[in-house]
Amino acid sequence: MAPTQDAIDADLDADLSWSERDLPERERTKHVHRLHPDLGKFIPQLVEELFRRHVPAGGRVLDPFAGSGTTLVQALESGLDATGVDIAAFNCLLMRVKTQQHNLFTLEHDLREALARFERGEGRGRAPAYVRDWFARASVRELLRFRSLIGEYQHVDVLQVVLARAARSARLTTHFDLDFPCVPQREPYWCYKHRRECTPVENAARFVRRYTLDTLSRLKTFARVRSRHEAAVVYGDAREVELHGEVRRRPHVAAASRPIDYHEQHC
Numbered sequence: 001m002a003p004t005q006d007a008i009d010a011d012l013d014a015d016l017s018w019s020e021r022d023l024p025e026r027e028r029t030k031h032v033h034r035l036h037p038d039l040g041k042f043i044p045q046l047v048e049e050l051f052r053r054h055v056p057a058g059g060r061v062l063d064p065f066a067g068s069g070t071t072l073v074q075a076l077e078s079g080l081d082a083t084g085v086d087i088a089a090f091n092c093l094l095m096r097v098k099t100q101q102h103n104l105f106t107l108e109h110d111l112r113e114a115l116a117r118f119e120r121g122e123g124r125g126r127a128p129a130y131v132r133d134w135f136a137r138a139s140v141r142e143l144l145r146f147r148s149l150i151g152e153y154q155h156v157d158v159l160q161v162v163l164a165r166a167a168r169s170a171r172l173t174t175h176f177d178l179d180f181p182c183v184p185q186r187e188p189y190w191c192y193k194h195r196r197e198c199t200p201v202e203n204a205a206r207f208v209r210r211y212t213l214d215t216l217s218r219l220k221t222f223a224r225v226r227s228r229h230e231a232a233v234v235y236g237d238a239r240e241v242e243l244h245g246e247v248r249r250r251p252h253v254a255a256a257s258r259p260i261d262y263h264e265q266h267c
Helices: 005-010 044-054 070-077 089-099 104-119 129-134 137-150 156-170 205-225
Strands: 060-063 081-086 189-191 196-198 231-235
Touching: 044 070, 060 070, 070 081, 070 089, 070 205, 070 231, 081 089, 089 156, 089 231, 104 137, 104 156, 104 205, 129 137, 137 156, 137 205, 156 205
Parallel strands: 060 081, 081 231
Antiparallel strands: 189 196
């Protein structure tokens, strides 16, 4: 016999169950948690509750499949040291951008100057075939111009995240299939997300501007709430990497989302 709804509800932990009204998207994606999309992301409030229950004050957190760094970010916000391991190089870049202590004056200078130079038309670059296939001609020029500028700045890692986020939004793909595009979309199409006919993105400049300013705002917001604790990011396979010091001997392992096969994102 199938369980009744009362029996199902009896097994639920009310402290780990939220409705959209209780926990709206703006809270689930607070500060750097929306810095870049990730397939395996889980909500920071779940991590906060697990820390409250299972990690003592001054404890150490190890996340072997750290993904985009939700666990590490919440560890810093909760006053804990953390180590995250991930096999994807971009995820490690993203985690370092989220968790390192930035010089906010230099950060703002770098991002605003790079954006200003980009909007003045500076920069150039040549596009490989893959880029020409997946982006409109204007988008290719704009993304390559921005890329050619960012290496000149101290916060090149932050600017690389901005570039990746802008490139994701500017691809020739449908609005409802940003995670798993298989072929470029070059013609107008019926959009299931917006319930109207949409056209493919023709330029990337507006995304470069939007995400430069959004990234700056989110990093500054997180800087106001993070503790002085440290988060270490380790690039590699969690089954093989060497961990050292206290995190190796006495970690409190935080719950992690399932390991992601990043090839799922590509056909």
